Amino acid sequence: MVEYNELIFEISRPGRIGSSLPESDVDKIDLYDKLPKHLIRDVQAELPEVSELQLVRHYTALSNKNHGIDNGFYPLGSCTMKYNPKINEDVARFEGFSRIHPYQPEETVQGALQLLHELQEELAEITGMDAVTLQPSAGAQGEWTGLMMVKAYLEQKGETRTKVLVPDSAHGTNPASATVAGFKTVTIPSNENGLVDLEELKKHVDHDTAALMLTNPNTLGLFEKDIVEIAKVVHEAGGLLYYDGANANAILGKTTPGKMGFDIVHLNLHKTFTTPHGGGGPGAGPVGVKKKLIPYLPVPRVEKDGEKYVLNSDHPRSIGRVKGYYGNFGILVRAYTYIRTMGPEGLRQVSESAVLHANYLRKKLEPYFEAPYSQVCKHEFVLSGSKQKKLGVRTLDMAKRLLDFGYHPPTIYFPLNVEECLMIEPTETESKETLDAFAEVMIQIAKEVENNPGVVLEAPHTTVIGRLDEVQAARQPILRYTKEKAAEREVVKS
Amino acid sequence: MTATYRYLPDTKQDQEEMLSFLGISSTDELFEDIPPEIRLKGELNIPAAIPEPQLLKKMHELASQNKNANQYPTFLGAGTYDHYIPSVVNHMISRSEFYTAYTPYQPEISQGELQAIFEFQTMVCELTGMDVANSSMYDGFTSLAEAASLAVASTKRSKVLISKAVHPESRAIINPVSAGQGYTVEEVDLAADVTDLVKLQEQIDQDTAAVIVQYPNFFGSIEDLAEMKKTTEANGALFIVSANPLALALLQAPGKLGADIVIGDMQPLGIPMSFGGPHCGYFAVHKKFMRKIPGRIVGQTKDEQGKRGFVLTLQAREQHIRRDKATSNICSNQALNALASSVCMTALGKQGVRHMAQLNIEKADYMAKRLQEKGFMIMNQSPFFNEFVVELPRPVKEVNAKLLEAGMIGGFDLGSDYGFDNQMLIAVTEQRTKEEIDQFVEVLEASVNG
Ligand SMILES: Cc1ncc(COP(=O)(O)O)c(C=O)c1O
Numbered sequence: 001m002v003e004y005n006e007l008i009f010e011i012s013r014p015g016r017i018g019s020s021l022p023e024s025d026v027d028k029i030d031l032y033d034k035l036p037k038h039l040i041r042d043v044q045a046e047l048p049e050v051s052e053l054q055l056v057r058h059y060t061a062l063s064n065k066n067h068g069i070d071n072g073f074y075p076l077g078s079c080t081m082k083y084n085p086k087i088n089e090d091v092a093r094f095e096g097f098s099r100i101h102p103y104q105p106e107e108t109v110q111g112a113l114q115l116l117h118e119l120q121e122e123l124a125e126i127t128g129m130d131a132v133t134l135q136p137s138a139g140a141q142g143e144w145t146g147l148m149m150v151k152a153y154l155e156q157k158g159e160t161r162t163k164v165l166v167p168d169s170a171h172g173t174n175p176a177s178a179t180v181a182g183f184k185t186v187t188i189p190s191n192e193n194g195l196v197d198l199e200e201l202k203k204h205v206d207h208d209t210a211a212l213m214l215t216n217p218n219t220l221g222l223f224e225k226d227i228v229e230i231a232k233v234v235h236e237a238g239g240l241l242y243y244d245g246a247n248a249n250a251i252l253g254k255t256t257p258g259k260m261g262f263d264i265v266h267l268n269l270h271k272t273f274t275t276p277h278g279g280g281g282p283g284a285g286p287v288g289v290k291k292k293l294i295p296y297l298p299v300p301r302v303e304k305d306g307e308k309y310v311l312n313s314d315h316p317r318s319i320g321r322v323k324g325y326y327g328n329f330g331i332l333v334r335a336y337t338y339i340r341t342m343g344p345e346g347l348r349q350v351s352e353s354a355v356l357h358a359n360y361l362r363k364k365l366e367p368y369f370e371a372p373y374s375q376v377c378k379h380e381f382v383l384s385g386s387k388q389k390k391l392g393v394r395t396l397d398m399a400k401r402l403l404d405f406g407y408h409p410p411t412i413y414f415p416l417n418v419e420e421c422l423m424i425e426p427t428e429t430e431s432k433e434t435l436d437a438f439a440e441v442m443i444q445i446a447k448e449v450e451n452n453p454g455v456v457l458e459a460p461h462t463t464v465i466g467r468l469d470e471v472q473a474a475r476q477p478i479l480r481y482t483k484e485k486a487a488e489r490e491v492v493k494s
Numbered sequence: 495m496t497a498t499y500r501y502l503p504d505t506k507q508d509q510e511e512m513l514s515f516l517g518i519s520s521t522d523e524l525f526e527d528i529p530p531e532i533r534l535k536g537e538l539n540i541p542a543a544i545p546e547p548q549l550l551k552k553m554h555e556l557a558s559q560n561k562n563a564n565q566y567p568t569f570l571g572a573g574t575y576d577h578y579i580p581s582v583v584n585h586m587i588s589r590s591e592f593y594t595a596y597t598p599y600q601p602e603i604s605q606g607e608l609q610a611i612f613e614f615q616t617m618v619c620e621l622t623g624m625d626v627a628n629s630s631m632y633d634g635f636t637s638l639a640e641a642a643s644l645a646v647a648s649t650k651r652s653k654v655l656i657s658k659a660v661h662p663e664s665r666a667i668i669n670p671v672s673a674g675q676g677y678t679v680e681e682v683d684l685a686a687d688v689t690d691l692v693k694l695q696e697q698i699d700q701d702t703a704a705v706i707v708q709y710p711n712f713f714g715s716i717e718d719l720a721e722m723k724k725t726t727e728a729n730g731a732l733f734i735v736s737a738n739p740l741a742l743a744l745l746q747a748p749g750k751l752g753a754d755i756v757i758g759d760m761q762p763l764g765i766p767m768s769f770g771g772p773h774c775g776y777f778a779v780h781k782k783f784m785r786k787i788p789g790r791i792v793g794q795t796k797d798e799q800g801k802r803g804f805v806l807t808l809q810a811r812e813q814h815i816r817r818d819k820a821t822s823n824i825c826s827n828q829a830l831n832a833l834a835s836s837v838c839m840t841a842l843g844k845q846g847v848r849h850m851a852q853l854n855i856e857k858a859d860y861m862a863k864r865l866q867e868k869g870f871m872i873m874n875q876s877p878f879f880n881e882f883v884v885e886l887p888r889p890v891k892e893v894n895a896k897l898l899e900a901g902m903i904g905g906f907d908l909g910s911d912y913g914f915d916n917q918m919l920i921a922v923t924e925q926r927t928k929e930e931i932d933q934f935v936e937v938l939e940a941s942v943n944g
Contacts, residue, residue, distance in 0.1 A: 018841040027859075039716055039718065044844060046620050048844070055837065059586040059589070062610055066603065066606035067603035081596060099564055100563070101903065103570050105894060108566075126540070140813070141632065141823075175817040176813035176817060176818065179819070180820075182673070184818075222527075223527040270826065276830070277594070277597070277826075278592070278595075278833075279611075279830055280596070280828075322670060323635065329770055341501075342543055343544070347538060359516055466799060467798060468601050472795050478794040
C-alpha cells in the first residue's frame with residue numbers, strides 16, 4: 001500500500017469545497033450593519049478546503065492506520081474490548097432517537113423517556129441497587145457523582161468525613177475522582193495474594209472514613225473473597241462502599257455489588273455493555289445506589305407517573321446536575337439494545353464465557369511468564385514480564401512485538417503493584433481459535449526473548465510507523481498544525 | 495452452552511475442551527471464589543432476549559413514539575441545534591477502525607485516530623483563536639466547569655463569577671463541581687439581554703479567579719467581550735468564554751478579544767442532537783496554560799527514522815499518572831464525536847462554515863423582523879446570532895401546544911429558569927426554510943388572537 005502521510009491542511013487548496021448548502025432564501029445581511037466592527041472576525045479560520053472525495057480518501061487512509069476490534073484481537077485489560085454489535089449502531093441512528101431535541105415537550109419524547117426508564121430499572125437489577133442515574137458521561141464522572149452523593153449523605157447526617165480509601169491496584173480515576181470531590185485519598189496496600197489486606201484496611205478505617213472504593217473483581221482479575229467482611233468493617237465505622245463497576249464482565253447474573261454490600265456503583269456501558277469506545281469516547285457511566293442515597297441522585301430524574309414518563313427535578317436533596325441534559329443518550333440506546341439482545345440467560349453466559357476464556361488463556365501462558373497470582377481469575381488476569389526483564393527485554397518491547405502479529409497488546413504497566421505488568425482480558429466474544437492463536441504468539445515471543453531478543457527489542461517491524469519519540473513530544477510540544485512547522489517537515493524530507 | 499447467542503462463539507465442544515484443559519467440569523467451579531451467600535440464585539429479572547428482526551421492529555416502534563426534527567421542524571435551540579450534517583460525516587465515523595478502537599495508547603497502530611485528533615485540535619484553535627486545544631471533553635457544560643476549576647487552581651483564588659446569560663445547565667453543573675473543589679460561584683446579573691457590566695465591576699475583586707461569559711449568550715445576544723476583558727484583566731482574573739463554534743465563523747475569535755480559556759460544545763458542527771448527548775465539549779487555552787489543561791492531548795513527533803507521527807502527550811497532567819494529585823479525573827472523552835466534528839468542518843470547509851453561519855444569522859434576523867411586523871416584541875437589545883427572545887401574550891406552553899398541532903416544535907420557555915414568563919427563546923438554523931418560518935409566525939399570530 002502506498003503510504004499516506006498528509007495532514008488534511010496539507011491537501012487543502014483555496015476554492016475547493018466538500019459540501020453544498022443552499023443559497024439564502026431570505027434577505028441578505030451585511031454583518032457590518034449588524035455588529036460593531038471589533039466583534040466581526042478579521043482573520044478567517046483556516047479550515048480545510050477539499051472536495052468530498054478527497055475528504056473520503058483522507059479519512060479512509062487514516063482509518064487504515066488504526067486498529068479496532070473489528071480488525072483483530074484486542075485483549076486490553078480493564079477495557080473490555082468486546083465486539084460492538086452493528087444493530088446498536090443502526091438503532092442509535094434512527095431519526096426518532098438521533099434527531100430529537102432534549103427540550104422537546106415530554107409528550108413528544110415518550111419513547112426516549114421510556115427507554116431511559118427501563119434501562120434504569122434493568123441496570124438496577126443487574127447491579128442489585130435500588131435506583132440508577134444515567135446522567136454521567138463516563139466511568140470517571142460516575143465515580144465523582146457517586147462520591148458527591150456520599151458527601152451530601154454524610155452532610156445530611158451532620159458528619160464531615162475527609163478520607164476515601166483506595167487500594168493500590170485501583171484505576172487512576174478512583175484517587176483522582178476522590179480529589180476532585182474534595183476528599184483525601186488513602187492508599188491501602190494489597191496483600192501477597194493481590195487482595196485487600198483486611199488487617200491493613202482495619203488500620204485505616206475510622207470515623208474519618210467517608211468511603212472505600214473497590215473494584216471487584218479487582219484490577220488483577222481476582223475476586224475479593226472477603227468482600228462481606230470488608231463491607232462490614234467499613235459500614236461499622238460509618239463509611240460507605242463504592243463499587244467501581246467499570247469492568248462488570250465477570251459478574252453478570254452471578255452476583256451483584258448490591259449483594260456484596262456496596263452502597264454505590266458505577267458501570268461503564270462502553271465496556272461491559274458493548275457500546276463502542278470510539279477511539280477514546282463517548283461512553284456512559286450510570287450510577288446505581290442503595291435506598292438511603294436515592295434522595296441525592298442527580299436531577300432531573302426519569303420517572304413514571306401513571307402511564308406517562310416524566311423528567312422530575314423536584315428532589316431538594318439532590319446533588320444537582322452533573323452533565324448536560326440526561327446523559328449520553330445515544331450510548332444509552334446502544335446499551336439498551338444490547339441488553340434486549342441478550343436477555344438474562346445471555347448476560348449470564350457472557351460472564352461465564354468471559355471468565356472461562358480468561359482462565360483458559362491464563363493457564364496456557366503461565367508456563368512462559370511469571371504469574372504473580374496463580375489462581376482462578378475472573379474476566380481478566382495479570383502476568384509479569386519480570387522473567388523477561390532479567391534477559392533485558394521489557395514488557396513494553398513484548399507489547400510492541402505483538403503488533404507485528406496484528407494484535408493489540410494487553411494493558412501494560414497497570415496495575416501499578418505488579419512489576420512489568422501485562423493485563424490480559426480476552427472477553428467472551430472471541431473464539432477459542434483466536435485465543436489459541438494468540439497464546440501461540442505470546443509463547444513464540446517468550447521464546448524469542450530467550451533466543452533472539454533483538455527481534456523483540458526492535459519491534460514493531462510491520463507497522464506504518466516505528467516507535468515514536470515521546471520525550472521530544474512532551475519537551476517541545478507541537479500540538480497543532482501550522483504552516484511553519486509544515487515547512488520544517490519539508491526540509492527534513494529533502 | 496451451545497453458541498445460541500450470536501455474540502458468543504463457544505460451541506459445546508469448545509467449552510468442553512477449555513474446561514478439560516483447566517481440569518474442571520463446569521464453569522461454576524470458576525465462580526467458587528464468590529461466597530455462596532452473595533451468589534445470585536436465579537436469573538436476573540430482566541426481559542427475555544429478542545431475536546434481531548423483532549428487536550429492530552421494537553426499537554423502530556419506540557423511536558416512532560418520539561417526534562423527530564425531520565417530521566417536525568424544530569425551533570428549539572438553547573444549546574443544542576438542528577443543523578445540517580453532511581452525509582460523509584456518518585460514513586467516516588462508521589469506519590469501524592475508528593469507532594471500535596480504544597484510546598490511542600499504542601501509537602504505532604493508532605496513527606489514524608491520533609492524526610485525526612491532532613487535526614481536530616488545530617481546527618478548534620483556528621476557530622477560537624487560541625494556542626492549544628485538547629482532544630475533547632464530555633460536553634460544553636462540563637468543559638465550562640473544568641475551566642473554572644483550572645482558573646481556581648492556577649490563580650489560587652477562590653471565587654468564580656459567572657454571567658446569568660450563561661446557559662442555565664452550565665450554571666447548574668458548576669455547583670456540584672465547585673462544592674467538590676471548595677470554591678464559590680457568584681452569578682452576575684443581566685442588563686436586559688446581556689451581562690451587566692456595572693454589576694460585574696462591583697462583584698469582581700482580588701479573590702476572583704475567573705469571569706465566565708457565553709458568546710453568543712443564552713439569549714442569542716453577542717456580548718461585548720472586549721469590554722469584559724478590561725474589567726477582568728484589571729483584577730487579575732482569567733477570562734473564560736463559552737462559545738458556539740459555528741458562530742465563531744463570523745464573530746471575532748475570543749482569543750483575539752483576550753480570552754484565557756475558550757470552551758464550548760462542537761454539537762452544532764456535525765453532531766446529531768440525540769436527545770442531548772453524546773455531544774462533544776472542546777477546551778482551548780492560551781499557551782501559558784498548556785500544562786494545566788485537562789484531558790488528552792495529541793502531539794506531533796518523529797519515529798526512529800525521522801518520520802512524522804503522533805502520540806498522546808503531556809500525560810503527566812492526567813489521572814493515570816498523577817492519581818490523587820491530578821486536577822481533573824477525566825479519562826474517556828468524546829473522541830468519536832470530535833472526529834465527527836472534524837469531518838463536518840472539513841466537508842463544510844473554510845467557505846462552507848462561514849456560509850452556514852451566515853444563513854443562520856440571516857434566517858434568525860428574517861424571523862425576528864417578521865415577528866416585529868406582526869407586533870411582537872423582540873427582547874434582544876444587542877445584535878444576536880441564530881437565536882432571539884420574543885415576548886408572547888400567553889404562556890409559552892400554550893403557544894407551543896398550538897405549534898405542535900401545526901406540526902412544529904416551538905421554542906424554549908424562559909419562564910422556569912429565568913422567571914421571564916411568556917418569553918420564548920427561538921432558534922433558527924439553516925435547516926429552517928422561509929416557508930417554515932412564515933408558517934411559524936402565522937401560528938404565533940393566530941395563537942395570540944385565538
Ligand atoms: C477499573 C476502571 N475504573 C474506571 C475507569 C474510568 O472510566 P472512564 O474512562 O469511562 O472514565 C476505567 C476505564 O478506563 C477502569 O478500567
